[in-house]
Each structure stands twice: as structure tokens, then as C-alpha cells.
Amino acid sequence: MTDVTEPHPIATAHATGGRSSLVRRLTGVTALVTMLFVLSGCLQLNAQMSVRKDDTVSGRILIAADQPAQAAALERLGTPSGLEQKVRITPYSADGFTGREIYFTQLTFAEMDTLSLAVDIEGARPYSMSFRRSGDTVSFSGSVDLSGLPADRAESATTRVDLTFPNRISETNGTIGTGNSVSWTPAPGSITRMQASSSYPDPAARGFAVWMIVGIGAALLVSIGTVLAARTSRARSDRLSR
Structure with missing residues (x-):
């Protein structure tokens, strides 16, 4: 007879917990999870x-290292799928x-989340x-995580x-700097x-307000046109009856 080994409950719990942890991590990245x-x-x-x-964001991010392993990992960075028309990645090399x-x-704010996820260096x-x-x-x-960099290397x-x-x-x-800037x-x-x-103001709400104004204006124009047409028709009828 062949013995059937049941999965150890602790191992199963660890596997389930691992999957849950992964889901939490992936979900939390959009809410900003700090990585080491x-x-x-x-x-x-x-x-x-x-x-x-x-509610759109434009700008530039530079990320560079002086060690071959990190530099090689950065070379593998690619433009996130779907953002090819909005994101451009170019090589950088200066001062070692x-x-x-x-x-x-x-x-968009959602696309910024996607871009943030794309910058991955050795996991x-x-x-x-x-x-x-x-x-x-x-x-x-x-967040910016420099906990792996010795504090004495500030310079x-x-x-x-x-x-x-x-x-x-x-x-x-x-x-807070000049204008509406912060660093x-x-x-x-x-x-x-x-x-x-x-x-x-929320641009979506502003757009809705504009369409409301346009809609009300169009309705008023239709109403005015209807009233004028009715008056014209009535005046014509009066002239004919005379």
C-alpha cells in the first residue's frame, strides 16, 4: 500500500499566508510601499x-549608480507598456x-503609479x-529608501x-520654495x-459644469427660437386674416 502524505497544515498556512502577503504587497505599491x-x-x-x-504630471527622473551590478540592472529598465507615447527613457553617464x-x-495619476512600479533594480x-x-x-x-546606503556617504x-x-x-x-514648489x-x-x-478645482467637475452651461444655453436658444417662430407664425396668420 502507498502512503498518501497530507499537506502539513503549517506549510499550507504558510503558503496561503505567502499568497496573501504577495497580494497585499502588490496592492500596497499603489498606496506607496517602501522597498529596500x-x-x-x-x-x-x-x-x-x-x-x-x-490632473496630469510631467517631469524627469534620474537614477544612476556607480557600481556595475546596479548600473547593469538600470540598463534593463524599459518603458511601461501603454506609455510609449508619454515616457522616454535615455541612457545617462557622468562622473562615474x-x-x-x-x-x-x-x-495621469494612475499612469504615475505604473511608472513608479517600472523602476525596479534587482527586485x-x-x-x-x-x-x-x-x-x-x-x-x-x-518615499525614498536610502537605508542601505551608509550615512557617512552623504557627500x-x-x-x-x-x-x-x-x-x-x-x-x-x-x-517650500518659490511659487508653488516644494522639495x-x-x-x-x-x-x-x-x-x-x-x-x-477638479477638472472632471469643471468639465461637467461647462457641459451643463452649454446644455442650458442650448436649451435657452431652442426655447427662444420656438417663441420667435410662434410669434412670426401668429403675425403672418393675422396679416392673412385681414
Whole structure:
């Protein structure tokens, strides 16, 4: 007789838990999950982003490293599927650093999530960024993980994130600059969490309001036309009856 070995309940639980954990991780990325970026060398990470009144984001992200392993991983970065018309990735090499420059134009907030997911270095993501709208308020949140980079390498690590909103910044943990801009300078040996918010009209609501006005205007024109046509017809009938 052949013995049938039942799956060990603990192993099954671990497998189920592993799948649940994976789902949570994948779901959480859009809500900004910080990933560990282990570096044996130095890093350049700079981002400049500008939010427009139509809730789209344009800008540039530079990410480069001075170690061959990380540089080779960066060379494999590709444009996310479906964003070929809005995202351009070019090689970068300067001062011993090799990496990629990512240029993007008028990405929706959902497309920004997709782009953030695309920057993967050996299974880790050095940063995460996300935009969300709630009513008239647009919120930015993100993180830059430099916990794998020794704190004593601050002089050799260049990291900065700049963000501009179409209206004044109402709340942030960054440094407010000129106009409607804010910036963060992440430090090696730590995880820097970023948040900022600004309020301006929802373009979807504005578009609906415009169509409402157009619709009301069209209805008024039809009504006026109907009244004028009726008066003209009545006046013509009166002349004929005389």
C-alpha cells in the first residue's frame, strides 16, 4: 500500500499566508510601499515633477549608480507598456555614474503609479511616488529608501525630489520654495517619507459644469427660437386674416 502524505497544515498556512502577503504587497505599491534598496556604492536619484490643472504630471527622473551590478540592472529598465507615447527613457553617464533618465509628459495619476512600479533594480525599488485626488484636494505621497546606503556617504550621494503644484501648497513635510514648489533632500542611511497637498478645482467637475452651461444655453436658444417662430407664425396668420 502507498502512503498518501497530507499537506502539513503549517506549510499550507504558510503558503496561503505567502499568497496573501504577495497580494497585499502588490496592492500596497499603489498606496506607496517602501522597498529596500541595498547599495554597496553610491547613488544619484533626482526627480522633478510638475502637476497641471488637468490632473496630469510631467517631469524627469534620474537614477544612476556607480557600481556595475546596479548600473547593469538600470540598463534593463524599459518603458511601461501603454506609455510609449508619454515616457522616454535615455541612457545617462557622468562622473562615474551610469543609469537612466526618465522623461514623462502628461501622465495621469494612475499612469504615475505604473511608472513608479517600472523602476525596479534587482527586485527593489529605491523610491515610490503617488498622487491622489479627494474633492478639490490633490495629495502627493512617496518615499525614498536610502537605508542601505551608509550615512557617512552623504557627500557622494545626490538625491533630491522637486514638486510643483498649479496652486499654493497647503500642507507638506518638505521645504517650500518659490511659487508653488516644494522639495525634499533624502539622507543616506534612512528612509525619507514625503507628503504634500494642494487644492484646486477638479477638472472632471469643471468639465461637467461647462457641459451643463452649454446644455442650458442650448436649451435657452431652442426655447427662444420656438417663441420667435410662434410669434412670426401668429403675425403672418393675422396679416392673412385681414
